[in-house]
Amino acid sequence: MNESQAPKSSFRERFLRPLVVPVLAILTSLIVVAIIIIITAENPLIGLEKVGTGYWGIIDGALLSPRGLVNTLVATAPLILTGIAVAIPFHAGLFNIGAEGQFMIGALLGTVVGIYIDLPPVIHIIVTILAGITGGVIWGLIPGVLRAWLGSHEVINTIMLNFIAIALTNMIIRNYIKDPNPSTVQSLPLLETAQLARIPFPGVASSRLHLGFFIAVLVAIAAWYFLYKTTWGFSLRTTGLNPDAAKYAGIRPKWQYVLSFMIAGGIAGLAGIMEVQGLPRVLPVGFNAGYGFTAIAVSLLALNNPLAVIPAALIFGLLTVGGDYLQIRAGLSVHIVSIFRALILLFVAAPEIVRYIYRIKVKPEEAEGVPIPRTRWGS
Amino acid sequence: MSDTPVLEARGLTKRFPGVLANDQVNLTLMKGEVHALLGENGAGKTTLMNMIYGFYHPTEGEILVNGQPARMESPNEAIAKGIGMVHQHFMLIPVMSVTENIMLGLGETRGFEVKIPEALRRVLRVVLALIFLLFIFVFFQAKVYWAALLILAALVLGSLVLLPLLRRMDRINVAKRVRELSESYNLAIDPDDIIKDLSVGIQQRVEIIKALYRNADILILDEPTAVLTPQETEEFFVTIRNLQDQGTSIIFISHKLKEVLAIADRITVLRDGRNVGTVLPEEATEASLAEMMVGRTVILQVDKSKAHPGDVVLEVKDLRVEDERGQIAVDGLSLEVRAGEILGIAGVQGNGQRELVEGLTGLRPIVSGEVRIDNKESTHLLPRKISEIGVAHIPEDREKHGLVMGYSVADNLVLNRYYQAPYARGPVLDHNQIASNGQALVEKFDVRTPSVETLAGNLSGGNKQKVIVAREFSRPVKLLIANQPTRGIDVGSIEFIHNQIVDQRDSGSAVLLVSAELDEILSLADRVAVMFEGRIVKTLPIEEATRERVGLLMAGVDA
Numbered sequence: 057m058n059e060s061q062a063p064k065s066s067f068r069e070r071f072l073r074p075l076v077v078p079v080l081a082i083l084t085s086l087i088v089v090a091i092i093i094i095i096t097a098e099n100p101l102i103g104l105e106k107v108g109t110g111y112w113g114i115i116d117g118a119l120l121s122p123r124g125l126v127n128t129l130v131a132t133a134p135l136i137l138t139g140i141a142v143a144i145p146f147h148a149g150l151f152n153i154g155a156e157g158q159f160m161i162g163a164l165l166g167t168v169v170g171i172y173i174d175l176p177p178v179i180h181i182i183v184t185i186l187a188g189i190t191g192g193v194i195w196g197l198i199p200g201v202l203r204a205w206l207g208s209h210e211v212i213n214t215i216m217l218n219f220i221a222i223a224l225t226n227m228i229i230r231n232y233i234k235d236p237n238p239s240t241v242q243s244l245p246l247l248e249t250a251q252l253a254r255i256p257f258p259g260v261a262s263s264r265l266h267l268g269f270f271i272a273v274l275v276a277i278a279a280w281y282f283l284y285k286t287t288w289g290f291s292l293r294t295t296g297l298n299p300d301a302a303k304y305a306g307i308r309p310k311w312q313y314v315l316s317f318m319i320a321g322g323i324a325g326l327a328g329i330m331e332v333q334g335l336p337r338v339l340p341v342g343f344n345a346g347y348g349f350t351a352i353a354v355s356l357l358a359l360n361n362p363l364a365v366i367p368a369a370l371i372f373g374l375l376t377v378g379g380d381y382l383q384i385r386a387g388l389s390v391h392i393v394s395i396f397r398a399l400i401l402l403f404v405a406a407p408e409i410v411r412y413i414y415r416i417k418v419k420p421e422e423a424e425g426v427p428i429p430r431t432r433w434g435s
Numbered sequence: 436m437s438d439t440p441v442l443e444a445r446g447l448t449k450r451f452p453g454v455l456a457n458d459q460v461n462l463t464l465m466k467g468e469v470h471a472l473l474g475e476n477g478a479g480k481t482t483l484m485n486m487i488y489g490f491y492h493p494t495e496g497e498i499l500v501n502g503q504p505a506r507m508e509s510p511n512e513a514i515a516k517g518i519g520m521v522h523q524h525f526m527l528i529p530v531m532s533v534t535e536n537i538m539l540g541l542g543e544t545r546g547f548e549v550k551i552p553e554a555l556r557r558v559l560r561v562v563l564a565l566i567f568l569l570f571i572f573v574f575f576q577a578k579v580y581w582a583a584l585l586i587l588a589a590l591v592l593g594s595l596v597l598l599p600l601l602r603r604m605d606r607i608n609v610a611k612r613v614r615e616l617s618e619s620y621n622l623a624i625d626p627d628d629i630i631k632d633l634s635v636g637i638q639q640r641v642e643i644i645k646a647l648y649r650n651a652d653i654l655i656l657d658e659p660t661a662v663l664t665p666q667e668t669e670e671f672f673v674t675i676r677n678l679q680d681q682g683t684s685i686i687f688i689s690h691k692l693k694e695v696l697a698i699a700d701r702i703t704v705l706r707d708g709r710n711v712g713t714v715l716p717e718e719a720t721e722a723s724l725a726e727m728m729v730g731r732t733v734i735l736q737v738d739k740s741k742a743h744p745g746d747v748v749l750e751v752k753d754l755r756v757e758d759e760r761g762q763i764a765v766d767g768l769s770l771e772v773r774a775g776e777i778l779g780i781a782g783v784q785g786n787g788q789r790e791l792v793e794g795l796t797g798l799r800p801i802v803s804g805e806v807r808i809d810n811k812e813s814t815h816l817l818p819r820k821i822s823e824i825g826v827a828h829i830p831e832d833r834e835k836h837g838l839v840m841g842y843s844v845a846d847n848l849v850l851n852r853y854y855q856a857p858y859a860r861g862p863v864l865d866h867n868q869i870a871s872n873g874q875a876l877v878e879k880f881d882v883r884t885p886s887v888e889t890l891a892g893n894l895s896g897g898n899k900q901k902v903i904v905a906r907e908f909s910r911p912v913k914l915l916i917a918n919q920p921t922r923g924i925d926v927g928s929i930e931f932i933h934n935q936i937v938d939q940r941d942s943g944s945a946v947l948l949v950s951a952e953l954d955e956i957l958s959l960a961d962r963v964a965v966m967f968e969g970r971i972v973k974t975l976p977i978e979e980a981t982r983e984r985v986g987l988l989m990a991g992v993d994a
């Protein structure tokens with residue numbers, strides 16, 4: 057069969073078909089987690105009851121109560137940003153495992169500026185944020201340049217840079233910017249002028265919601281526009297889909313690799329500094345919460361589409377907050393959430409499993425599923 | 436020859452959703468016959484062969500092997516019935532030796548063998564499954580000792596199941612058999628060679644031996660000459676004759692008319708999934724076959740007037756370019772192309788043509804020498820700059836360089852101009868302009884596609900090439916560099932693209948045409964430059980370029 061068949065660019069093909077695997081992945085994960093809960097319970101009936109109260113607890117606690125909703129949105133913001141930090145290099149054909157490190161260095165550099173540089177209120181916030189972005193850009197630039205001109209693999213480099221970033225941040229907090237109060241191991245607090253405003257939320261006494269969530273949504277929209285509506289995004293995506301054709305079309309793939317990692321680093325750095333500015337307003341030792349790693353799952357679940365990253369991040373944010381309710385209401389371990397998170401990642405990264413379970417037929421050209429870059433060593 | 440055909444297809448029909456790929460196709464293959472299957476891309480040749488080889492099931496009709504109805508459920512069953520297939524893209528593992536590639540999937544073993552009765556194996560499998568379920572339960576109940584015990588039991592029983600798989604590969608006897616086959620069929624091959632060190636022609640031999648090793652007496656060869664140089668094709672034809680002498684029956688899929696006429700005993704032509712006739716080569720001509728394939732009269736000879744060369748557009752002096760391995764591939768080459776003429780570069784593939792083209796278009800660094808385009812120094816320019824001067828490039832490998840398969844036809848049609856007006860305002864793409872440009876070019880260049888939103892990867896080879904031609908010719912062109920512009924595409928598209936190239940010349944572009952098809956060079960070029968080992972051996976005006984003379988020059992002999 058050589059003749060091509062027309063893929064209908066209808067609503068169904070464009071919007072519903074891509075949803076099939078992510079939605080079924082979540083559904084399957086819910087079922088598998090339920091089975092685990094049931095067989096680990098004292099007896100299956102109690103297990104079934106725990107599944108019910110636990111799952112309802114997540115929805116009721118983390119989504120339907122005002123306080124839970126605020127906490128979910130707060131947890132979602134950094135996931136949106138780090139998710140995009142993974143998604144953009146994916147489009148250039150690179151795998152960014154380093155969002156965690158970029159997040160940390162962003163937080164560190166921003167914090168230093170937020171503590172030591174005295175500026176008028178609004179300007180100080182902006183300068184602090186810019187410092188955070190710069191930190192992330194620097195940390196993204198390193199693997200980008202190494203990949204482009206030395207051909208060393210970005211996966212290895214970003215993993216290593218994560219360790220360096222975490223250790224470096226902790227070292228600097230302890231030795232240079234530590235709060236003199238001996239009972240805590242954290243940095244000095246940011247100056248008032250550098251703190252992000254908290255936004256009151258109806259029904260919540262002292263809302264933790266800050267501007268970060270809204271900035272994250274704006275960044276997601278901007279990233280989508282950048283990728284699909286600008287010439288820069290076109291160059292980036294061409295490089296990711298076919299670096300040889302990109303070269304032929306006058307695009308320089310090496311610059312695209314560096315660019316994609318700089319953008320990714322900047323966005324992850326933004327996530328890092330806003331986490332400091334909006335919430336604790338200090339940088340504690342052990343600040344890394346694994347957002348950079350969850351981000352990989354977020355990006356895959358969103359099929360690397362920056363707009364789809366928003367709901368995908370929301371799901372993972374919901375799980376993070378919901379874990380507590382799982383424990384409080386059903387007496388289940390918070391680690392159930394980790395299992396759930398890992399299962400989603402498994403099913404999304406290996407869509408064949410989902411297709412096999414639900415007997416979904418695919419056209420050969422779609423069999424690829426999530427476009428995971430197949431980068432080669434030294435090329 | 437006996438009267439029973441070794442292979443017969445009766446009324447084979449294959450329906451895909453929305454497409455009738457094969458419609459009541461009949462085909463008979465006699466013992467020792469070379470039967471050519473001719474047709475354009477998309478005519479249904481591959482579908483037919485995939486049914487015979489067991490990849491697809493026919494919707495209607497039946498297949499007979501040696502007069503017996505045969506229902507092939509998988510290629511394994513086809514192989515068991517003596518049918519072998521050599522695919523266009525070889526199925527070889529580059530880092531393995533010839534012997535190892537031939538052994539793949541055969542389970543040729545020697546020495547000890549553990550035999551466990553099938554019944555016992557089945558029981559073991561059930562027990563293992565039960566242990567596994569029990570283990571999950573015990574694991575979550577945190578009963579450590581029980582879990583450890585179960586793991587131990589699983590290991591012991593599991594090794595019993597797996598032990599029969601542990602066997603020694605019999606490289607020695609396979610290699611011996613390969614040597615025997617290579618001698619008896621006159622297919623010179625060393626079983627110990629590593630595939631990646633072998634030339635494409637030899638790799639093809641490995642594929643043939645692989646089929647013969649599995650006792651194939653019916654061979655299906657899918658476009659076997661598409662990847663071969665003219666010399667390798669000659670050798671390959673000798674191989675086919677040898678196989679034929681030994682009684683092997685061959686189905687030869689091709690769309691090269693000359694080759695089909697030279698090698699086949701009978702020729703069957705497919706068009707739109709139907710058998711439009713089986714003819715003897717003595718009764719057919721290239722023109723008659725082409726007409727059967729396309730369904731209308733095809734002009735194989737390109738209709739062009741005499742060239743009126745103008746100013747020099749491309750001037751190359753002492754150019755040196757390296758290949759991937761850092762070896763000098765273009766070695767002090769000089770040439771010039773004038774406006775309004777076509778300079779054809781003839782030569783056996785691998786004599787530096789690719790490196791020359793990539794050097795000229797900026798895709799590969801130039802070691803030394805000078806390139807002037809339109810009388811301006813352009814030696815070390817970036818690809819984008821060269822393209823902006825007005826150099827159009829039809830790349831050799833359209834799927835690798837020319838197109839982004841995951842992009843729509845419309846996006847591919849602006850692949851090297853997307854950043855310019857009117858397709859972009861500043862950094863913002865104008866998708867409406869891109870779509871309307873796509874629509875206009877698809878119509879003008881007769882690209883057969885369901886819509887401009889269709890992914891380029893879904894088009895047929897000829898239409899993919901038309902997309903590239905449309906893109907490159909739809910902007911002002913001073914110099915056209917076309918490398919293998921018609922490789923592997925159907926006759927109708929070849930005719931179209933040839934006419935487009937001549938039109939470019941007539942509108943005053945300089946054309947540098949690189950092709951491994953001597954016929955293409957001879958019918959299109961105004962001057963012929965023969966390339967050998969990185970240099971131009973000689974440049975001839977078309978009137979002096981006879982097939983024999985150019986052939987000798989291609990071998991490096993300057994008569």
